[in-house]
Amino acid sequence: MSSLKITIKKFFRNKLNYLILILIGICCAFSIIVNSLTYSTKEYYKDNVLNWADYRIFSILHPENREKLINKLNSMEEVIGVFDEYGYYTAWYMPDIEEHFEGKEITVRISGVAGEIPAVKGENLPATDEDVMICPITYRPLENLLVENTKLEFDLTPFIGKEMTIVPLESRSPGKDDIYKEFKIKLVGLYDNDRLNNFYHDCYTNYNTLAKIRKQVTTIKNNSHIYFQIDDKINEEKVISELKKSGYFAHSVMDIDYVLAVDSFDTLEYIGKGLFIISMLIVLCLFSYNLFRNKKIIKLNKILGYSNIRLLFNSIIETILLFINSCISLIIFLLVGIHVFKNYLPDHYPSFKQINLIISPLEFKKVFIVLIFIIAFIFIINIISLLLGKSNRKNII
Amino acid sequence: MEEKNTKNNTLISLKNLSKSYYKGSKEIKVLNNINLDFEPGKFYLIVGHSGSGKSTLLKIMGLIDKPTNGEIFINNNNVNNLSDRKLAKFRNNEIGFVFQDYFLDKLLTAYENVTVPMIINKEYKKRKIVKKRALELLDFVGLKDRIKHFPKELSGGEEQRVAIARALANDPSIILADEPTGNLDVESEKFIFEKLKEMSKNGKCIIMVSHSKDAINYADKVLEVKDGVIL
Incomplete structure (x- = not known):
């Protein structure tokens, strides 16, 4: 020892x-x-979360020289899309799924984005203008409070690959049946909104597709915003400061709840x-x-x-x-x-x-x-x- | 050069030994001009009231404390001016200690406690020799069947017997025992005294401080300390 x-x-x-x-x-x-x-x-x-499309969209209000700003934004390699109110977002009825909610009018928000959105079911939303949209895998109607005692979530899987009817909110307003319009847009896939813990009633399409449809429905009188989407959240500071130097003040369109x-x-x-x-x-x-x-x-x-x-x-x-x-x-x-x-x-x-x-x-x-x-x-x-x-x-x- | 004591057959020799403490500027004399010789094979009993200086005397003889004045010779060697390292070696080789509170290492078994002084001593290099010696000593104190027991699993008497075995580990010529039976029952006390007596008969010099009335029956010589002097 x-x-x-x-x-x-x-x-x-x-x-x-x-x-x-x-x-x-x-x-x-x-x-x-x-x-x-x-x-x-x-x-x-x-x-x-932060790199999700909505968090990469910024707006500039009342730009002095609209054309100059658009040219400036288009010249920046971090900017992947520039659009106005028509391409931003709006709410629509989705009559195809109303029967699952006791015939209540069910709405969805369709946002215009640039770039691809990956799907967990079906296909990705392409970066090009193709009259298609992508919806959340866990869908909850925008007006879900109207539907008491019913299942709030809805599985859109059976609609993948099908043309879905969307109706602009304005055309269903009382006394406006004469201007009732409906559009068809193909649901290509479902994205994973569970990991984002948000976006339960947000479908996405290309901003050009959205602008094309909306221009058939409405005329926006006060189209004073310019929206743009950047490629990566990491470039936010760089883009904003560069715009600031040119006299433009850009703001994120979505609050970050993270x-x-x-x-x-x-x-x-x-x-x-x-x-x-x-x-x-x-x-x-x-x-x-x-x-x-x-x-x-x-x-x-x-x-x-x-x-x-x-x-x-x-x-x-x-x-x-x-x-x-x-x-x-x-x-x-x-x-x-x-x-x-x-x-x-x-x-x-x-x-x-x-x-x-x-x-x-x-x-x-x-x-x-x-x-x-x-x-x-x-x-x-x-x-x-x-x-x-x-x-x-x-x-x- | 170490100074040699001239007397023969003397194991420990104390010459004009004094010990004082200072309380502020006041000098308190604990031991005063002690001259004593201790021979091998003898059982010495030191008695005296509390505070008389007997424990201080034991500490000085055990090379744990140093005298203020005087000299100590052990085996004819003056040990007064030895370095700390040499004193440690000297204690390990020449002196075995038995304390009132046993002071066994609670994290070591009875066997391991006995081996500690041998482990310190570089002469015991072979494990087999250490083991043989430790088992012999535990057998000597009647604890051969309790070698793997920890101190908490032993009675007070058994703990003290382990302490005695440990004191004998390096076969020292001097055993210093400070109230070794102070915490023990009569039966255990008798066993310890008998073992110490047996050790003295085997040539060891036993120096014991005790208040026990029976201790006198085992002692060859009784030294009474009073107010720092030997009566």
Whole structure:
């Protein structure tokens, strides 16, 4: 039996060490998961929600020189479509599905967009003007409040590939039957609005298609807006500032409600950081308590003949053991945490279903640095305890 | 060069030993001009009231504390000016300690506690030798069947027996026992005294501080300390 073996045995037999390791593991893993979750959510919103067509559409009101602005926008490579009120959006009746809602008038909003919209069922909405539209996979009528006690959601799958009738809202107004008009537009596919947690009654078509239809129905008197769509949300700042330099003030047409979600994660992040600090303080207190509880054993070891260097060596071994086992504990709790996040949380909190937890290497690095500081501090406490053992060894009798 | 004591057959020799503490500017004399010789194979009992200086005397003989004045010779070697490292080595080789509170390492088994002084001592390099010696010592104190037990699984008497086995681990010539039966019942006390007596008969110098009335029956020589002097 060597001194090293004894030190290792003592480390693993000390129940307080397990408590310390569990605390380190839990608080470090919690910190990494919470921070990664915030990071993942932000990334998710950035990649999915924020890049959704509606969030990439901007408007400029009353431009001084309309033609000049359109030319300017068309010259910008980040801008993929420029249109006016005709191509923006409007509400329509969808008589084809009214029978499923007790004959109530069911409306849908059709928005004009530039670029392709991917489908989860059927085909993508093409970037070209082709008299087709794409609708949400989870459709809820715009006027759903009119339909009490009925199923609010409707599956549009059977209509994929079929021509659907759309009727402008104005033509169904009382006394306007003489101007009743209906149009046919093919539903090519359904997009995934569940991951967006929004757009339950929004169908999309090419902005030229929409403008073409609307011009047959109505004349917009105050057509003062210019709308444009950019290729990626990442270019928002660049495009807006460039337009600003030219004297145009562009605004996003859609409020971004992601802030609320990210804010709640920020709160969680603060709680995580708070818990992390408190847990680390508890770890330090427990370790100090452990050392001072064993002060007599340290004194005894000196009386029995341990040299200071030997005790220091034991102390280094203990610190290394603590560090290695802290890392193991961290990995175990991290795996448990990821397992819980992936298999348990989405069942109870559906909003987590879409988020792919990305463990950020930066979080690992941060926690690792803190861990090294804690272990170094524990090592210093160890040395202090050795010195106390040295100075007080005569008090053992 | 270490100074040599001239007396033969003396294991520990204390020459004009004094120990004082300072409380502020006031000097408190704990031991005053002690001259004592301890021989191997003898059982010494140190008695005295609380605060008389007997524990301080034991600490100084155990090289745990240093005297203010005077000299200590162990095996004819002056140990007054040894370095901390040499003192540690000296304690490990020459002195076995038995404390009132046993001071066993609670995280080690009875067997492992006995091996600690041998592990510190570089002469015991082979595991087999350490094991053999530890088992022999635990057998000597009647605990061969409890080698894997932790201190919390042992009675007070058994813990003290482990402490005695540990004190004998490196076969030291001196055993210093400070109130070894202070926390024990009569039966355990008798066992401990008998073992200490047996050890003295085997050539060890046993120096014990005790308040027990029965201790005197085992001692070869009784030293009474009063107000820092030997009566």
